[in-house]
Amino acid sequence: MKIGCCFGIPRAETLKLTKKLLLGIIIAIYHERSLFMLKKILSGEACAKCRLCCIFDRYDVWETPVFTAELCEKIKAARPDTQFVTKDGGYIFRVGELRGDELFSCPALTENGCMLGDEKPFDCRIWPYRIMEVGGRRAITFASICDELYHRPLSQLVDFLKEGLADKIFAYADQHPEIVKPYYEGYPVLMFERKPL
Numbered sequence: 626m627k628i629g630c631c632f633g634i635p636r637a638e639t640l641k642l643t644k645k646l647l648l649g650i651i652i653a654i655y656h657e658r659s660l661f662m663l664k665k666i667l668s669g670e671a672c673a674k675c676r677l678c679c680i681f682d683r684y685d686v687w688e689t690p691v692f693t694a695e696l697c698e699k700i701k702a703a704r705p706d707t708q709f710v711t712k713d714g715g716y717i718f719r720v721g722e723l724r725g726d727e728l729f730s731c732p733a734l735t736e737n738g739c740m741l742g743d744e745k746p747f748d749c750r751i752w753p754y755r756i757m758e759v760g761g762r763r764a765i766t767f768a769s770i771c772d773e774l775y776h777r778p779l780s781q782l783v784d785f786l787k788e789g790l791a792d793k794i795f796a797y798a799d800q801h802p803e804i805v806k807p808y809y810e811g812y813p814v815l816m817f818e819r820k821p822l
């Protein structure tokens with residue numbers, strides 16, 4: 626006997642669907658909060674003035690962000706000349722060889738900042754935190770060229786990670802291993818993942 630139904634769906638099923646939906650909403654809020662935590666330490670105004678992480682020279686061109694197919698389409702719609710190459714399931718810019726002081730400015734960078742807004746790639750949303758493979762383990766490192774955070778004690782940067790951001794970064798990397806970069810010398814390691822790769 627059916628206890629009750631909604632649009633022909635048995636009540637037990639409706640409850641299951643509602644629970645699933647609520648769980649999805651909670652995860653989405655957790656996801657957003659974790660990422661927006663960076664705004665506690667890095668103001669939008671400071672980033673808008675700097676833009677250092679959106680312009681690359683021949684030494685840090687390996688740092689260009691990894692994009693999803695959807696974001697590639699958005700950028701190409703606005704900047705049709707932009708070229709991408711695949712990287713482990715994601716996409717990075719085809720930059721070519723940079724000589725001397727030549728710079729590569731991210732095609733998504735506009736006079737008003739990043740054209741992608743809050744949809745910018747994960748790499749950019751967690752900047753200046755980085756996820757790298759260090760001796761066979763994933764670790765969260767720190768790009769100390771970020772002038773805004775350079776003067777903060779490393780312990781403070783680690784504390785921010787412990788507030789949920791580290792879990793979020795490792796979980797995202799589980800789904801998108803293409804964002805994990807090989808270790809680059811000089812980047813302080815802030816936190817190792819507990820489980821090995």
Ligand code: SF4
Nearest residue numbers: 679731733734739749
């Ligand atoms: S995608 Fe946006 S935030 Fe990321 S490097 Fe390009 S302009 Fe900067």
